[in-house]
Amino acid sequence: MGETGKRYRSKRDYDGDNKNQKRRANERDEKGDDELIVYRILCPDGVIGNAIGKSGKVINSIRQETRARVKVVDPFPGAKDRVITIYCYVKEKEEFEVDDELNRPLCAAQDALLKVHSTISNAVESVGDSEKKRKDKEECQILVPSSQSANIIGKAGANIKKLRVKTKTNIVVIT
Incomplete structure (x- = not known):
């Protein structure tokens, strides 16, 4: 009998009893009706190693401190910056006006965003001696x-x- 390129499956695989099969729970299933808050920040390619840390220690410590999810996206060919995605699920969304005083982060993702920004700016500053401009x-x-x-x-x-x-900052919106 010649090979058809298909794998042989025993009748046991089709018996419909899925007790032994594990179903990977989707994050959305676990979170229910919580709202997803996502931030994306650009990190210069020259300092991404400092922002991630050796063996990912810096990013992992930010994850543990803030309980937010932080992912460094694979680089795009020819890009000068790397994208860092920060997100979390929030049960109740707080209303916030620009005029209000902000003394604390509104959610875990915002706290992580501030920490990632601080890490990036410190890395740029340490490398910045060569970039006096x-x-x-x-x-x-x-x-x-x-x-x-x-x-x-x-x-x-x-x-x-x-x-x-x-x-007292310069904010530029680029479309």
């Missing part, structure tokens, strides 16, 4: 889905203007 300039690039950009910008740019005044 920065002149005390700290930069952060955050990727936002186009569907959410209107919420961040606000009507006629009101939210961005409030953030610029409140934080």
Whole structure:
């Protein structure tokens, strides 16, 4: 009898009794109706090793401290930056106005975002001696889905203007 390229399966595989089969639980199944909060931050390719840490120690410590999920996306060919995705599920969403004073992170993902940004800026600063052209300039690039950009910008740019005044920073929106 010649080979057909298909594997032989015994009748036992089709008996319908799936007691011994493990079903991988989907994260969404575990979280129920919780809302997913996602941040994406760009890290310069030259300092991604410092941001990840040896054997992933820096990223793992941020994960453990904040209880958020942090993933470093594989590099895109020819890109100068790497994407770091930070996310968590939130049961109840707090309303927040730009005018309010923010003394604590609103969720685990935001806490992790701040820690990742701090790690990236420290890494850039340590490497920065060769790059004197920065002149005390700290930069952060955050990727936002186009569907959410209107919420961040606000009507006629009101939210961005409030953030610029409140934080005394230069905020540029690139589409």
